[in-house]
Amino acid sequence: MDHDGADPVIAAFYRAALQPEEWPAAMHAFARLAGGDVACCFLKPQAGEAPTRAYLSGMEQDAWEAGYRRYYHAIDPGYAILTRGVAGRMHLMQEYFSDRMVARSEYFQDFYLRRGVRYSCSGVVSDGSGLTILSAHRTMRQGQYDQPAQAQLQRVLDHLPNIFRLRDTAQQAQVRGALAWAALDVLPRALLLVDAGLRLVFMNQAAHRLLAAPPSGLVNLRGGQVGLRASSVQQQLAQRVRLACAGLAGGHPVPLYVSDADGRPALEVGILPLLQVGDGEQAGLAMLSLRPLFQASARRWPHKAPWPWGLTGAEWSLALALADGVEPAGYALRQGVRISTVRSQIQSILGKTGTRRSKEIASLFSALEWEQGGVVAPP
Structure with a gap:
C-alpha cells in the first residue's frame, strides 16, 4: 500500500477530470494506494446494462472489451453486492465470497482469476446519469485488504461524485488545456x-x-x-x-x-x-x-445498527468527543476511566479508521453528516 496516503491520489483524480490524458496516471496511483496492480473505474447507464466507459490500470483494454464488457459484467457477483447496498461505500469483497464460492463461480474461474487477481475493494456512486463503479484489485500474493486500506480507498470514493461533476462540466464547456473555472464553481466543497x-x-x-x-x-x-x-x-x-x-x-x-x-x-x-x-x-x-469542523448536529445512531469501521460503542463515543474538541485527559475524567484506557481506545480507533493521529479522528468524525437518526459520508 502507498504510505503517502489518499491525498496525492485524490489530487490526481481532480487533474484527470480536467485533463483526460491524466486518467491512466490517476488509476495507476489508485491501484498503488490499494497495494495492488489492477484498478478500474467504469460507468453503467443503468443497472443490468453493459458498461459504456472505462478507465483501467494493470489490465489490457482488449481484456476489458472482449471479456468483461461483452459478457462477464452480467454475471459479476460483486456488482450485485454493490447495487443491493447503500451507494457511496467501499466494500471488501473478501467478506462476501469464500474460497468455496470462488471455486464454483464462472466469473471468478473464467475471468477474474485468469486475469491474475483475487481480492477486490469496490464501491458504487450514482450521479443521476448512471452508476459509476470504482474497484481496486489484488493478487493472491498481495493478500487480502485490511480496514486501514479500505479507509484510504473510501476517501477517494467520497470525492468521486465531485470529480465526475467537474469532468462533465468541463466537457460541456469544451474547456481544453485550461482550468475550468465554471466547473470548479459548482462543487460543494x-x-x-x-x-x-x-x-x-x-x-x-x-x-x-x-x-x-x-x-x-x-x-x-x-x-x-x-x-x-x-x-x-x-x-x-x-x-x-x-x-x-x-x-x-x-x-x-x-x-x-x-x-x-x-x-x-x-x-x-x-x-x-x-x-x-x-x-x-x-x-x-x-x-x-x-x-x-464541529458543525452542530444531533448525533444519533440507528438502534442495533453496527458501528462504522467496526468500532465498539465506547470507541464510537470517544471519537465523537474528540470531534467536539474534548481532550483525552478531559474525556477520561468525565468518563471516570484511566487515561491509559482512553489512549488504548484511541490507538484502536486509529487502526480501524486508517487515521494517524487524534486530530485526524476529530476531522473524520466531524465531517459526518447526520440525518434522520443516521449518518452518511461527507460530500
Whole structure:
C-alpha cells in the first residue's frame, strides 16, 4: 500500500477530470494506494446494462472489451453486492465470497482469476446519469485488504461524485488545456486556487459562502493573498504551497488545522497540487480545500445498527468527543476511566479508521453528516 496516503491520489483524480490524458496516471496511483496492480473505474447507464466507459490500470483494454464488457459484467457477483447496498461505500469483497464460492463461480474461474487477481475493494456512486463503479484489485500474493486500506480507498470514493461533476462540466464547456473555472464553481466543497506566493487565482462560490460565515477571521484575503489566523500554521501553509506549485510535494500531505478562539481545530485546510496549462506554458498552482469542523448536529445512531469501521460503542463515543474538541485527559475524567484506557481506545480507533493521529479522528468524525437518526459520508 502507498504510505503517502489518499491525498496525492485524490489530487490526481481532480487533474484527470480536467485533463483526460491524466486518467491512466490517476488509476495507476489508485491501484498503488490499494497495494495492488489492477484498478478500474467504469460507468453503467443503468443497472443490468453493459458498461459504456472505462478507465483501467494493470489490465489490457482488449481484456476489458472482449471479456468483461461483452459478457462477464452480467454475471459479476460483486456488482450485485454493490447495487443491493447503500451507494457511496467501499466494500471488501473478501467478506462476501469464500474460497468455496470462488471455486464454483464462472466469473471468478473464467475471468477474474485468469486475469491474475483475487481480492477486490469496490464501491458504487450514482450521479443521476448512471452508476459509476470504482474497484481496486489484488493478487493472491498481495493478500487480502485490511480496514486501514479500505479507509484510504473510501476517501477517494467520497470525492468521486465531485470529480465526475467537474469532468462533465468541463466537457460541456469544451474547456481544453485550461482550468475550468465554471466547473470548479459548482462543487460543494470550498476551494481556493493560489500560486506559489499564496496569491489568490480563483475561489468558488462555496468558498465565498464559507469565508462570509462563522467562524470568521480564520481565513483572510489581504492584498489578494490568502492568510490564516495562526502565524505558525500560515508558515506551514506557505511552505507546502511552494512545494506543491514546484511539483515537489511528497511525504505525508496531512491537512493543516486552524483553531478557533477556544483552541479547538475549527477549519481543515487540504493542499493539493494542480497543474494549469495554457498558451504552451505550464504554471504550478495549489488547490486549497477548506472544510469547517464541529458543525452542530444531533448525533444519533440507528438502534442495533453496527458501528462504522467496526468500532465498539465506547470507541464510537470517544471519537465523537474528540470531534467536539474534548481532550483525552478531559474525556477520561468525565468518563471516570484511566487515561491509559482512553489512549488504548484511541490507538484502536486509529487502526480501524486508517487515521494517524487524534486530530485526524476529530476531522473524520466531524465531517459526518447526520440525518434522520443516521449518518452518511461527507460530500
